[in-house]
Amino acid sequence: MEQDVQLVQQCLQGDGSAWEELVRRHNRRIFNICYRFTGNRTEAEDLSQDVFLRVYRTLASYRAIHGGFATWMTSVTRNLLIDHYRRTKRDRATDSLDDAMPVVENKESTARRPDEQALLGELSSQVQSALTKLSPELREAVILRDLQQLEYGEIQRVLAVPEGTVKSRINRGRIELARILQQMGVRPS
């Protein structure tokens, strides 16, 4: 954490290698948050790049006293993800209408690529699919808690909501996820 703060300071003084180090330290985590939220590699890649662009431009606004750099970066990521979700809401509504209609055309565009399928495995694929069916509020809470292993206090800072709300969202998110998985036929053995 202290190393991050030091790198930020060096970065603000124009040290390109410090920025490169920051990118290397956080790129995988940010990409994974974006991927788990969107369930799509291409979107996750674009969004992660946007996150780093925004962080680079607003680096001067980071204050170490308000929390760790990782938490701050996660907040930026979360805000971009929510913006993206709102922006694409209309597209998804159209998609879901299309899904409801009897489809005879080629569904290649919505199918996962073979390498993605192999990468995830069947259960992982089902869990990822169930995750993307959660509402964005519950999804982000569950991702931060159970995939990123953030503490309740950190999640509270990222989501900017009271701790009680964080706990409630995590609880509801987990229960909802279990319900969706059961509907998909994934049951405890």
Next chain:
Amino acid sequence: MNWTCEETELRLSDYLDGILTATEKHEFDAHVNACERCTPFVSSVTHALSSLRSLPQIETPPRFVYNILDKTLGPRETITGWAAIRAWFRGFNPQRLAYGGVSFCAMFLVFASFTGFNWKKPRIADLSPANVYRGADRQAHLVYARGTKFVSDLRVVYEIQSRLQRSEELPGTPDSTTPQPSPDKNPGSTDGSAPASPKQQNRANDLASHFVVLAAACPSCWEGRTR
């Protein structure tokens, strides 16, 4: 205090995160074990959570970091020489690279040992395909011959052991099977009567003869025993 289903549902995450007090945990368990609705409910959420936590970390796409750096810092200068090699290596995961290197070295050592590579006087010529093939062929034949000899020795030892065992299990003592001279006959003369029993006739197959066979078949074993 007995918990209701609603309380159990509300505190489920606290239970899963292990932040319930001992008393609360006891109450939670007592309710879940007794409630027909909550038992499968808690089980399904626990399963969902473990499945979620077992999701693997996704690798970033190739050149992901460079794309970010290009967009933020601008296109970088082309680097050449050692710097380029160092940058190329930086793209690899060091742990995986080390693991791969160690695996390759171990495989090379095993392969070279098998082909009869002389570690004391290493020569480049020993690594030429023809020599490697010849060495591997020789080692394979040696291994095969040693294996065959080992199996053959085992078979001989087993046979001798079984013969010894069989002779020890034969009923009667040597005294009872020794033919007694007939008082009516002269020693050395035959009267055309029935010969001795086969067991008496085959007295040559006694322990001494087995040891002779053992010594002949497996001289090394015999020497080892007599020393």
